[in-house]
Amino acid sequence: MSAPIDATALGVFIALFALVTVLGFIAARWHKADLSHINEWGLAGRRFGTLITWFLIGGDLYTAYTFIAVPAAVYGGGAAGFFAVPYTIVAYPFFFLIAPRLWNVCKRHSFVTAADFVEGRYGDRNLALAVAITGILATLPYIALQLIGMQVVISSLGIGGSGLAGDLPLFVAFVVLATYTYTSGLRAPAMIALVKDVMIYVTVVVAVVAVPMKLGGFAHVFAAADAAFAARPPGAPPASVILQPGAYWAYGTLAIGSAMALFLYPHAVTGILAASRGDAVRRNAVLLPAYSLALGLLALFGYMAIAAGLNIAKPNLAVPALIHALFPSWFAGFAFAAIAVGALVPAAIMSIAAANLWTRNVYKPFINPRATPQQEGQQAKLTSLVVKFGALAFVLAFSSQYAINLQLLGGVWMLQTLPAVVLGLFTRALHRTALLCGWFAGMATGTAMFLATGFKPTFALHAGGIAVAAYIAVEALAVNLLLAALLTPVFDRAGIARGTDATTAGDYEDEASAGLPIPTIA
């Protein structure tokens, strides 16, 4: 399945990859500090301003896999695959409401993870453990997907392919990534994100302007997709350019449910907590949709690949095949490097985030309660290596479909931490034990529905003779919330203690509005 080697594209690709590697190691000296401390290694000392935060969170959320998989979904399924766009639009109003509160309370109390916050808020380390384990489990397959994204571009360059030697380029890239993440911590992906995002924007802008011109305009691109979908044989999975009524609820709930889950993911939380001020977080709610625009335009590459009449073995190859077919080799090398580096940034942040969770919410409370900040830092660094090589081994050993299925299930799981984390930012109305029961019920029903539908993200609920297919994560969240609300008065009446709240109302607000004496500076 490997393409023939394109020497020019490969040369450009390797040169850019080398540049990024150097940056990853140099990053250790950026805002020089004691990197053995978890706050420095795992959150870069919380000192990123608005611009770096924009690059970091953008580079973190809009992953290489997204840039491959969303156009692939549109190529294969039409309008239904476009839900990623409303998803990444709706995410920001939500982000605006929760992220500044989360940043403030974590800054005041030196919380490193969302689970740290849950422990502080509810005084319950078991509830925190549930949040931490959910985050770790949802993150591992996500890291594996970044590797798959990288595999796709590597195979498009003509290197890679089957067998042990074929896996070598991926292995080399990953060893390099693991080494500089170990030495530089969150500073490495933050610095690399600057380069990566500029490369992604250049690629998208050039491609979005040039490709429709070569293909005869957007009207022709949409018409070609229409014709291709209409010509599908009756047995093939249905697809259409305009969403069909039967898919409305699935589309809407996938968009809203994914948007609510997005900022619960550990790598998203890590990006938020590394900001220097609540205002930097808030400004990013306005600025980050620029990435959604890039993603939306890239999604249309799925239709462009159809209009270009490319013969593609797998939908995942739609973007690389289109770039290879329509652009000179050097630009293809540049674009492929953008995607591959686009895999390194999130993979690094995800492994750091999972390592922070393990260290702060499993290792420290349950294994070594007297760990010093330095021991925590060392534990986190080692964990980041374990996590990355675990993901690598998984991708090399199993079919990529396993990772894709597990990542879908991970999204369902992640949303089940919403009651404890997001509602916890606003109210303590729910009892900690009721939250734990709700979480367990949500995880169990979500997993059961996912298995029952044969690894599909939507599950049809039958009510009054009508079947409505909706996103499993949302359905499981309803069970979760209902149970937590019903059990709260039960546990209260049974006299089970609420646990101590280490936070105060003012901890969630920016310092100026929390009534602290801040001198006014014009």
Next chain:
Amino acid sequence: MKTGSRPANAWRWLLLIPVLALAFPALYARRDPVLFGFPFFYWYQFAWLFGSAAVTLLVYRKTR
């Protein structure tokens, strides 16, 4: 700042608008009118990308 926090919070309800505008595809899953070659389904969602950012900016300005 402190005294203004109640009315300021009311601005946050505006954030619901883009969510409601996109949550129900029945509102926009149509082909016509076509704009610059884009079926309505696509340009409506792209338009809300800017609309949502504008609403968020407004709320940001009003709640500072």
